[in-house]
Amino acid sequence: MIEPCTKPFVQSRKKTESKTMIREYTENDTDALITIWEKANALAHPFLAAEFVAFVKDAMRSTYLPNAETWVLEVDGQPIGFIAMIGNEIGGLFLDPECHGRGQGRAMVDHIMNLKGPLQVEVFKDNKVGRPFYERYGFEYVEEYLHEQSGAISVKMSMPGAVTA
Numbered sequence: 001m002i003e004p005c006t007k008p009f010v011q012s013r014k015k016t017e018s019k020t021m022i023r024e025y026t027e028n029d030t031d032a033l034i035t036i037w038e039k040a041n042a043l044a045h046p047f048l049a050a051e052f053v054a055f056v057k058d059a060m061r062s063t064y065l066p067n068a069e070t071w072v073l074e075v076d077g078q079p080i081g082f083i084a085m086i087g088n089e090i091g092g093l094f095l096d097p098e099c100h101g102r103g104q105g106r107a108m109v110d111h112i113m114n115l116k117g118p119l120q121v122e123v124f125k126d127n128k129v130g131r132p133f134y135e136r137y138g139f140e141y142v143e144e145y146l147h148e149q150s151g152a153i154s155v156k157m158s159m160p161g162a163v164t165a
Helices: 027-044 050-067 104-116 130-137
Strands: 020-024 069-075 078-086 089-095 120-124 140-147 152-158
Touching: 020 104, 027 050, 027 069, 027 078, 027 089, 069 104, 078 104, 089 104, 104 130, 120 130, 130 152
Parallel strands: 089 120
Antiparallel strands: 020 069, 069 078, 078 089, 120 152, 140 152
């Protein structure tokens, strides 16, 4: 069961049940997802150069969100996170930091795993949020390499049985 996120829009409601759902991305989600990405990225990737972060932010809007298979996690109609897929590889998983630790990241991965089977992911080695999450979920280390655009070390991880693209 997913514990509701206690973001301000939920807190303002008195004793009501929150409705949580995972649905397909629409273009109308773009601004909200970029805001979520900015907050989560700042927490998970403080080691990335500002120029690289700006490049990725632009690419989120123009390339990544429109071209990946993106799923949105929302509570009461408000996006709080998303997972973007390229085949069976997680291209990005971002959750509003105010909602961490409540099972919502796991719920997004569960949803995709039910659709696609065992998954793969690449995560920055110094990501103190994402890498431990994937390890707890059961992803295993495959290899690491220098991510040239960012200058950071990236780790390829895979669930047992994942098909390599």
